Amino acid sequence: MSQSPIELKGSSFTLSVVHLHHAQPEVIRQALQEKVEQAPAFLKSAPVVINVASLSGEVNWKEIQQAVTSAGLRVVGFSGCKDEQQKRAIARAGLPLLNEGKGPKAPPPPPVPDNLPAKTRIVHAPVRSGQQIYARNSDLIVISSVSAGAELIADGNIHVYGMMRGRALAGAGGDAQCQIFCTNLSAELVSIAGQYWLSDQIPPEFSGQAARLSLIDNVLTIKPLN
Known part of the structure; x- marks a missing residue:
């Protein structure tokens, strides 16, 4: 056959x-x-x-x-x-219609043993405009600044310990538990698991401040990074 x-x-x-x-x-x-x-x-x-x-x-x-x-x-x-x-x-009008029905609830992820080593990609140098850094299946830590036009992508969390002017996309694989941590937030775009804010959607009181972004009920939220 x-x-x-x-x-x-x-x-x-x-x-x-x-x-x-x-x-x-x-x-x-x-x-x-x-x-x-x-x-x-x-x-x-x-x-x-x-x-x-x-x-x-x-x-x-x-x-x-x-x-x-x-x-x-x-x-x-x-x-x-x-x-x-x-x-x-x-x-x-010949246009496609989509139904926004909820699919079956995904099973909970298996427990992760406490003794597994953490997977993290660490970048020590500044990330320049036009550069893209991708941390596959891991967190991403940038010890320096991130210029406008640069892009950080991680399947895990993103940490920036410098001026963050570019784009930060955490949870790129769809993990809604991921977070973004910045000591100086001036980003063009922030995204977690596909939910994103452009620069004008980031609350102005957090501009240039230390901040922590996460998803709550699939909605982006932001808090001071204490």
């Missing part, structure tokens, strides 16, 4: 969700364009889901899709429809 030329398998991916609070395509395009320009390495050509739960009334769905695409993002589908009429209108 010959092997099938295709194979279908279930999988999961981390996607950013754009929550729309305005139905004017040009307003949406300009707002998204500003976000993409703040973090082009993270957002340019990124796949996104458009959540329309806040929209009602007559909406030109096709123009909204084009506005998001014009800003440099790729639309995977629409979600958050409040009623069947809204769903039908989006479907008539």
Whole structure:
């Protein structure tokens, strides 16, 4: 028996969700364009889901899709429809609809023996603009400064013991228990397990301060680093 030329398998991916609070395509395009320009390495050509739960009334769905695409993002589908009429209108525009149902609860991770050595990547030199440092399956510690345009990525936690002006993406493998620790937070972007803030979303009282970021109920939170 010959092997099938295709194979279908279930999988999961981390996607950013754009929550729309305005139905004017040009307003949406300009707002998204500003976000993409703040973090082009993270957002340019990124796949996104458009959540329309806040929209009602007559909406030109096709123009909204084009506005998001014009800003440099790729639309995977629409979600958050409040009623069947809204769903039908989006479907008539030829756009994909996604259901935001919760999958089965994952089993708890096996206990980790206390005597296992910690896995950590330590960087002693400054991280310059354009550099990317990735700590695979480990924490990342930077003993020096991180310039704007530089990027730190770790499957574990990220610690920066200097000025943090670049991008820090902890829990890159999806671990929502990871955290980011900075002694001087002035980042372009911070992200934990796919949940991110751009620089203008970081509370201003933490700018230039020692801070600790974590996820609580899948929402980014920030506290002083005592």
